[in-house]
Structures are given as structure tokens and as C-alpha cells.
Amino acid sequence: MPFVRIDMVEGKPETYRKTVGDTIYEALRTQMNVPENDRFIVIAEHSPEEMMISPDYLDIQRSPNCIVIQITLNTGRTVEMKKAFYHAVAYGLHERVGLRLEDVFISLVEVPKENWSFGNGEAQYA
Incomplete structure (x- = not known):
């Protein structure tokens, strides 16, 4: 169960936002x-002004269009899976919405399965 939070500069059209979400979901799948x-x-x-993203950390030249993708998910994915995911998201966004590769910032937050409740006040995975 990944929970995806995407932060971006305001003003992008609905089709852009939908395509960003679709691209990340497809890469997760x-x-x-x-x-x-x-x-x-x-x-x-x-x-x-609210997007305080370093324009050059690790010598990666980010523009004001940098998006931040934070995903909370269950532990257990391999490093190879994560690398393939980062690549699929960055290149997918580049191809589908023209986002520069440098402007895709991804953070994965891994948690144990018992940390989720999908509703009804229950811990479905515990």
C-alpha cells in the first residue's frame, strides 16, 4: 500500500497533474x-516561494519546476527495484509531460505493514 504525496509549483493544468499521478502509479505497478x-x-x-528546493545539491541543476514525490510504502523492496522505479518515474515524466530528469526528486519512506489502516478503524495488514 503506497501512499504518494506529490508537491509541485502551482499553475500546472489538470492534465499535467493527472499524467504525473498516472505515471507514478504505473511505475509502482x-x-x-x-x-x-x-x-x-x-x-x-x-x-x-513555498518550494524551497536546493537548485544545485549534489551538482544536480534543478529548476523551479522541480517536483517532490514522497512515497510511504511497506518495507521489503530491493535496491534494484527502487533504482528501476526511480528510472521509470523520471523518464516517464520526462517523456509524458516534458519534465526535466533533474527536476524529479523522490523520497521513499518504508514502514512495517501494521502501520496502515485502510478504514473501519482496523489494521488490515496486522
């Missing part, structure tokens, strides 16, 4: 073995 319909994505837009 193909690269991280996420089941079908396990789609929980929230997109937040911010003013340029």
Missing part, C-alpha cells in the same frame, strides 16, 4: 509490484 487499484495519491500545489 510495474517496478514495485503494487497491486491493481492500490492507488492513493495526493497532489499539492505551492507558490514558488
Whole structure:
């Protein structure tokens, strides 16, 4: 059960935001073995002043269009799976919405399965 939070600068059209969400979901399905319909994505837009992203950390030249993708998911994916996922997201976004590879920032937060409740006040995975 991944939970995806996407932060981007305000002003992008609805089709852009939808394509970003779709691209990440497809990469989760193909690269991280996420089941079908396990789609929980929230997109937040911010003013340029609220996006305090280093323009050159690790010698990666980021533009003001940099998006931040944070995904909370169950532990257990291999490093190879994560690398394939990062690649699929960055290149997918580049191809589908023209986002520069340098402007895709991804953070994975791994948690134990018992840390989820999908509703009804229950811990479905515990």
C-alpha cells in the first residue's frame, strides 16, 4: 500500500497533474509490484516561494519546476527495484509531460505493514 504525496509549483493544468499521478502509479505497478487499484495519491500545489528546493545539491541543476514525490510504502523492496522505479518515474515524466530528469526528486519512506489502516478503524495488514 503506497501512499504518494506529490508537491509541485502551482499553475500546472489538470492534465499535467493527472499524467504525473498516472505515471507514478504505473511505475509502482510495474517496478514495485503494487497491486491493481492500490492507488492513493495526493497532489499539492505551492507558490514558488513555498518550494524551497536546493537548485544545485549534489551538482544536480534543478529548476523551479522541480517536483517532490514522497512515497510511504511497506518495507521489503530491493535496491534494484527502487533504482528501476526511480528510472521509470523520471523518464516517464520526462517523456509524458516534458519534465526535466533533474527536476524529479523522490523520497521513499518504508514502514512495517501494521502501520496502515485502510478504514473501519482496523489494521488490515496486522
